[in-house]
Amino acid sequence: MQKLTFAVFGTGFWSYYQLSGWKELEGVKPLALYNRTRSKAEEVAKQFNVPFVYDNPDELLEKHAHELDFIDIITDVDTHALFTGKGAKYGVNVICQKPMGPNLEVSGGMVETCRRAGVKFYIHENFRWQAPIRKLKEVLDSNVIGRAFKARVSFCSAFPVFENQPFLVELxxxxxxxxxxxxxxxxRFLFGEASSLFCQTSRINPTIKGEDVANVLLQMQSGLSCYAEMSYASILEKEAFPQTLVSVEGEKGSVVLTHDFVLKITTRHGTSVTEGKPIVYxxxxxxxTVVHSSIVDCNRNILQDLQGIGKAETTGEDNFKTVQLVYAAYESARLNQVVYIS
Ligand code: 89Y
Structure with a gap:
């Protein structure tokens, strides 16, 4: 099979890992890089052996659109819609980092723009591809704990994220x-779609603009009640960054995804232990580790869709449902009310 060719837009912190992820896969090769600051793109091009570098996105597309199978947008959220629009205009498929857009309206517009242009649109949403999360899904699908009725999905940390990604301070x-x-x-991946949610937020760190704590209580269409808690202000005995910890209770038992990728499954017959360790590239x-490793699996899934040999999970249309939950959570916190998901 001929290798698919792509261009990267944005060569900041995340691009090194995204390009390393692509390198793990057969059947795909980078052709060009765009970055506002050309010298940064040149550095990355040298590292990954990428033939062309641009500091003008239109020039890149004018010269290479005809030979590109997709563009991979790895810029900050502010420019996601701009570059998605350019991909659509030049008839090139688009992969974009999360979060899709800076708000619900713009995100919806991005999905629509790509649909109208007839280009494929994917969001690089990798957390659902993490090895421990896939293992947990396997356990749930095996029905060993029976019908799940209650869950907690937890991401609470005091990791200094702002050091590597300073723009987060300004959001x-x-x-x-x-x-x-x-x-x-x-x-959504574990429990299906939500029918309503209630959210409370707060800002603990006084040096950042946005909220750093959010507690969301979701009612899922299945009837399961799910507490999703997230915080970057949590100084805990065991720092878990960047692991997501999960516990699920079902009619026949429970499963806990705890620190270091260990899963404990309990039924009336006792507790068994299994693991969902990531590959350490x-x-x-x-x-x-667990985040960077999942980049490979997320990319593989999208690549297979582009090659016509598989179906991508994180299409723009699918991910828009996640975006809707994010903004429903803000709306709920603002109104201090339950918000119903249409
Ligand atoms: O930007 C975030 C992400 O996608 O994973 C962890 C992170 O880098 C910091 O919260």
Whole structure:
């Protein structure tokens, strides 16, 4: 099969891991990089052997659109819609980092723009691809705990995220867009769609603009009640970053995804233990192992869709349902009311 060719938009912190993730896969190769600051793109191009570098996105597309199978947008959220629009205009499929857009309206517009242009649109939503989360889904699907009726999905940490990603300090809406996008997507992946939610937020760290604590209580269409808690202000005995911890209770038992990728399954017959350890690729930052490792699985799933040999889970249309939950959570916190999901 011929290798698919792509261009990267944005060569900041995350691009090294995204390009390393692509490198793990057969059948795909980077052709060009765009970055506002050309020297940064040149550095990354050298590292990954990418032939072309641009500091003008239109020039890149004018010269190469005809030979690109997709563009991979790895910029901050503010420019996601702009570059998605350019991909659509030039008839090139688009992969975009989460969160999709800066608000619900713009995100919806991005899905619509790509639909109208007839280009494929995917969101690089990797948390659902983490090895421990996939293992947990396997356990739930095996029915060993029976029908699940209650869950807690927890991402609480005091990791200094602002050091690697300083733009997060400036976001008026922080934790629900940054981590809530992932956590609420995990809730959908594990338990299906939500019918309503109630959310409370607060800001503990006085040096940032947005909220750094959010507690969301979701009512899922299945009847399951799910408490999704997230915080970057939680100084805990055991720092879990960047692990998502989950507990689920069902009619026949319970399962807990606890620290270090250990899963404990309890039924009336006792407790058994299993693991969902990520592959530790040589290029992962040890502080982010489970996240960086899941990039490969997320990319593989999207690549298979582009190659016509599989179906992507995190299409723009699917991810828009996660975006709706993020903004429903803000709306609920603002109104101090339950918000129903249409
Ligand atoms: O931006 C976030 C993400 O997607 O995973 C962890 C993170 O880097 C900081 O919250």
């Amino acid at each position: 008026d809406q922080f934790i629900l867009t940054d981590i809530g996008s992932h956590i609420l997507d995990i809730c 040589p290029w992962v930052d040890p502080a982010y």
